[in-house]
Amino acid sequence: MKSFGHPIPYNPQVSRTFNVQTTTGPARRGQLATPHGTIETPVFMPVGTLATVKGIPQDLLEEIGPEIILSNTYHLFLRPGVETVRKLGGLHGFMAWPRAILTDSGGFQVFSLSDLRKVKEEGVTFRSHLDGSSHFLSPESSMAAQIGLGADIIMAFDECTEHPADARRTRESMELTLRWAARCKKYFEEHKREVPWKAGGAAASSQSPEKSATGDWQLKADSRWPTADSRQLLFGIIQGGMNLALRKESAERTIEIGFPGYAIGGLSVGEPRDLTREVVEATLQHLPVDKPRYLMGVGTPEEIVEYAAMGIDMMDCVLPTRAARHGLLFTSEGRISIKQARYAQDEAPLDPKCPCRVCQRYSRAYLRHLYAANEVLAQVLNTVHNLSFYLDTMRTVRQSISLGDTPRFPHTAER
Amino acid sequence: MKSFGHPIPYNPQVSRTFNVQTTTGPARRGQLATPHGTIETPVFMPVGTLATVKGIPQDLLEEIGPEIILSNTYHLFLRPGVETVRKLGGLHGFMAWPRAILTDSGGFQVFSLSDLRKVKEEGVTFRSHLDGSSHFLSPESSMAAQIGLGADIIMAFDECTEHPADARRTRESMELTLRWAARCKKYFEEHKREVPWKAGGAAASSQSPEKSATGDWQLKADSRWPTADSRQLLFGIIQGGMNLALRKESAERTIEIGFPGYAIGGLSVGEPRDLTREVVEATLQHLPVDKPRYLMGVGTPEEIVEYAAMGIDMMDCVLPTRAARHGLLFTSEGRISIKQARYAQDEAPLDPKCPCRVCQRYSRAYLRHLYAANEVLAQVLNTVHNLSFYLDTMRTVRQSISLGDTPRFPHTAER
Numbered sequence: 001m002k003s004f005g006h007p008i009p010y011n012p013q014v015s016r017t018f019n020v021q022t023t024t025g026p027a028r029r030g031q032l033a034t035p036h037g038t039i040e041t042p043v044f045m046p047v048g049t050l051a052t053v054k055g056i057p058q059d060l061l062e063e064i065g066p067e068i069i070l071s072n073t074y075h076l077f078l079r080p081g082v083e084t085v086r087k088l089g090g091l092h093g094f095m096a097w098p099r100a101i102l103t104d105s106g107g108f109q110v111f112s113l114s115d116l117r118k119v120k121e122e123g124v125t126f127r128s129h130l131d132g133s134s135h136f137l138s139p140e141s142s143m144a145a146q147i148g149l150g151a152d153i154i155m156a157f158d159e160c161t162e163h164p165a166d167a168r169r170t171r172e173s174m175e176l177t178l179r180w181a182a183r184c185k186k187y188f189e190e191h192k193r194e195v196p197w198k199a200g201g202a203a204a205s206s207q208s209p210e211k212s213a214t215g216d217w218q219l220k221a222d223s224r225w226p227t228a229d230s231r232q233l234l235f236g237i238i239q240g241g242m243n244l245a246l247r248k249e250s251a252e253r254t255i256e257i258g259f260p261g262y263a264i265g266g267l268s269v270g271e272p273r274d275l276t277r278e279v280v281e282a283t284l285q286h287l288p289v290d291k292p293r294y295l296m297g298v299g300t301p302e303e304i305v306e307y308a309a310m311g312i313d314m315m316d317c318v319l320p321t322r323a324a325r326h327g328l329l330f331t332s333e334g335r336i337s338i339k340q341a342r343y344a345q346d347e348a349p350l351d352p353k354c355p356c357r358v359c360q361r362y363s364r365a366y367l368r369h370l371y372a373a374n375e376v377l378a379q380v381l382n383t384v385h386n387l388s389f390y391l392d393t394m395r396t397v398r399q400s401i402s403l404g405d406t407p408r409f410p411h412t413a414e415r
Numbered sequence: 416m417k418s419f420g421h422p423i424p425y426n427p428q429v430s431r432t433f434n435v436q437t438t439t440g441p442a443r444r445g446q447l448a449t450p451h452g453t454i455e456t457p458v459f460m461p462v463g464t465l466a467t468v469k470g471i472p473q474d475l476l477e478e479i480g481p482e483i484i485l486s487n488t489y490h491l492f493l494r495p496g497v498e499t500v501r502k503l504g505g506l507h508g509f510m511a512w513p514r515a516i517l518t519d520s521g522g523f524q525v526f527s528l529s530d531l532r533k534v535k536e537e538g539v540t541f542r543s544h545l546d547g548s549s550h551f552l553s554p555e556s557s558m559a560a561q562i563g564l565g566a567d568i569i570m571a572f573d574e575c576t577e578h579p580a581d582a583r584r585t586r587e588s589m590e591l592t593l594r595w596a597a598r599c600k601k602y603f604e605e606h607k608r609e610v611p612w613k614a615g616g617a618a619a620s621s622q623s624p625e626k627s628a629t630g631d632w633q634l635k636a637d638s639r640w641p642t643a644d645s646r647q648l649l650f651g652i653i654q655g656g657m658n659l660a661l662r663k664e665s666a667e668r669t670i671e672i673g674f675p676g677y678a679i680g681g682l683s684v685g686e687p688r689d690l691t692r693e694v695v696e697a698t699l700q701h702l703p704v705d706k707p708r709y710l711m712g713v714g715t716p717e718e719i720v721e722y723a724a725m726g727i728d729m730m731d732c733v734l735p736t737r738a739a740r741h742g743l744l745f746t747s748e749g750r751i752s753i754k755q756a757r758y759a760q761d762e763a764p765l766d767p768k769c770p771c772r773v774c775q776r777y778s779r780a781y782l783r784h785l786y787a788a789n790e791v792l793a794q795v796l797n798t799v800h801n802l803s804f805y806l807d808t809m810r811t812v813r814q815s816i817s818l819g820d821t822p823r824f825p826h827t828a829e830r
Contacts, residue, residue, distance in 0.1 A: 051784065055791040057799075059772060060475075080759065080784045087760050088780050096776045344495065345502050357474060361511045365503050369466065369495045376470040376791055384472075
């Protein structure tokens with residue numbers, strides 16, 4: 001779609017929580033209100049699987065700047081268990097993170113990590129990847145878990161259709177996801193008042209600061225705290241495999257159930273990137289413009305710009321954090337594999353255009369040394385940089401849309 | 416020795432670099448001037464073996480507060496190699512650490528880590544613990560390495576006498592260390608102008624900030640930079656095993672060679688703690704009052720207080736950092752093994768009396784979760800706390816001496 005070089009005023013179909021400010025072609029610049037702060041969209045959400053963005057202390061993470069992070073229900077369900085997190089005031093209190101959090105439903109990881117899973121109408125029986133112990137997750141128990149974890153945005157329990165899958169299998173899987181979505185919504189509506197930070201938030205003011213698990217000493221760095229009437233947002237997930245007709249049907253029937261936001265699931269499961277793009281573009285056409293659209297599990301720095309340009313509002317991916325742990329660093333000059341001997345005496349900063357703490361202080365030679373010596377600081381510093389790069393990229397995207405420009409990857413082509 | 420409840424004015428026998436301000440009994444409160452800042456003594460030096468205090472970014476380390484850290488020549492000699500560090504401006508430029516650094520000689524680690532070492536008059540042939548490759552260290556090559564690494568304080572290459580050792584073996588080892596000390600001093604005097612930060616410091620002002628390896632972008636957080644005439648300090652090491660007469664002789668003959676500071680080596684090698692204390696006390700009597708006294712490789716929080724009270728000015732130990740990695744945390748209420756299930760839902764801070772970032776923000780339950788889940792953040796946060804605890808302990812010790820009180824461990828007895 002063509003951009004006309006100035007912001008196209010958007011007819012704001014304001015939902016309770018989401019507001020599209022400006023559009024440039026299909027790209028949208030918006031705000032999503034959550035109980036723990038308002039998120040500027042398009043947004044990239046760093047992954048903090050086990051209630052920690054691996055290696056990064058929360059104060060440093062606040063400085064890097066994400067307004068929302070993602071945690072994984074499957075992992076937290078197994079360790080430390082939902083009840084422990086709930087007792088500590090939900091994820092916010094537990095990990096002392098005052099900003100917004102999104103949890104996935106556990107569905108995707110049951111399918112990708114656990115052994116011997118059995119999918120029935122009722123739910124999924126699976127064995128833990130940690131110790132082989134047997135567990136059960138259903139729409140209801142996933143909702144109960146996500147209410148107990150207390151993230152700001154929670155996801156319907158879906159079946160992620162494998163790729164490739166034939167038309168019949170894809171339809172059956174989609175139908176199951178739709179039935180589960182309705183059960184998720186029903187359970188959520190009946191239990192949404194049980195979120196721990198609602199109780200914690202209310203209780204906090206009547207308790208002494210020292211005794212409040214979710215209150216003063218843990219969260220004094222930030223006063224974002226939900227009001228008594230604030231609620232989690234439950235998002236629906238569109239499935240339908242690579243079949244565009246089924247994607248359309250899945251979108252329409254999920255919207256019929258009705259959610260404050262919609263995710264596109266079942267992509268990045270091994271299909272070629274062109275196909276991903278095609279499915280995303282086709283699915284987006286069937287999603288309401290006044291609700292946030294979340295593309296799960298993408299992508300590279302170039303891809304997150306591209307999807308934002310297509311009209312996606314939210315994305316998450318392990319790539320910046322996982323790549324950092326493997327010494328793969330994203331820079332304005334392309335990707336750098338810091339383990340290479342060519343950097344052993346390179347006194348330049350990792351990315352001369354990057355304002356992050358790592359690029360401001362350390363040389364490539366030092367980062368290469370830390371990685372080669374298997375030092376933990378390598379993971380810490382590499383993660384700081386990669387997350388800074390992703391968040392800076394998204395900041396540029398938002399600026400472009402605000403200025404009426406089509407979002408473009410702001411750096412030179414990948415090496 | 417009795418304290419009289421007020422500071423005893425000390426007759427300051429001011430050496431060029433060390434100044435004793437106040438004494439309380441044998442305990443001394445002083446300042447040690449180094450090319451990268453003045454160190455308040457008694458001081459505890461955190462260990463940063465491979466040019467990193469494991470898991471802690473340098474800006475966070477600056478905030479925790481050490482004025483000096485220790486790095487290991489043996490490890491850096493093997494990886495990344497002295498030449499790489501030298502080219503990057505010495506350790507200060509390489510690791511972007513603007514404050515003081517001390518390197519050990521490599522002697523202790525050749526004896527404790529490497530295989531198949533052969534000690535001859537000339538030096539030690541040994542095999543790397545990393546890859547079995549063969550290397551040679553001598554007084555001269557240890558000096559060359561430590562000049563290339565460019566720490567502020569460097570150590571004579573000694574033989575650490577094993578324990579137990581008979582009188583003859585202990586004397587032979589001590590004599591070898593004395594001959595090596597004289598060779599170290601000779602080599603150092605001839606080559607001390609080759610320190611990389613001297614050249615770097617001089618060159619920095621005539622280069623553009625971007626091009627300076629040791630200059631602006633790496634070190635702009637702090638302007639501590641050596642003047643053109645500042646020099647490394649080479650300390651001698653007293654050996655003599657557990658034999659008090661040999662300790663006396665080693666002290667006297669090392670002082671005869673003449674160094675700006677003296678270390679007590681060869682302790683904490685498996686002997687009972689009472690014996691360590693006895694040898695330290697006896698050796699201290701033979702060390703000049705106007706030079707800093709460094710007890711190598713100690714100790715627990717209680718021990719560092721005790722040795723400071725005996726008149727030791729400098730100490731280092733891997734204990735706070737290594738224990739942190741094993742989930743052993745030092746607190747004002749005693750030691751805590753954070754892996755224990757009893758902390759799984761404990762919402763209290765690790766140490767309610769500790770002002771560190773970890774105790775101000777996180778619960779024991781969260782720290783226990785991170786440790787149990789083998790998360791890297793466990794190591795980072797545990798290390799922040801343990802180092803903070805050690806440095807706070809030493810701060811209290813210095814305050815006590817300044818006030819004329821005998822340093823005492825300020826907390827309840829160990830559990």
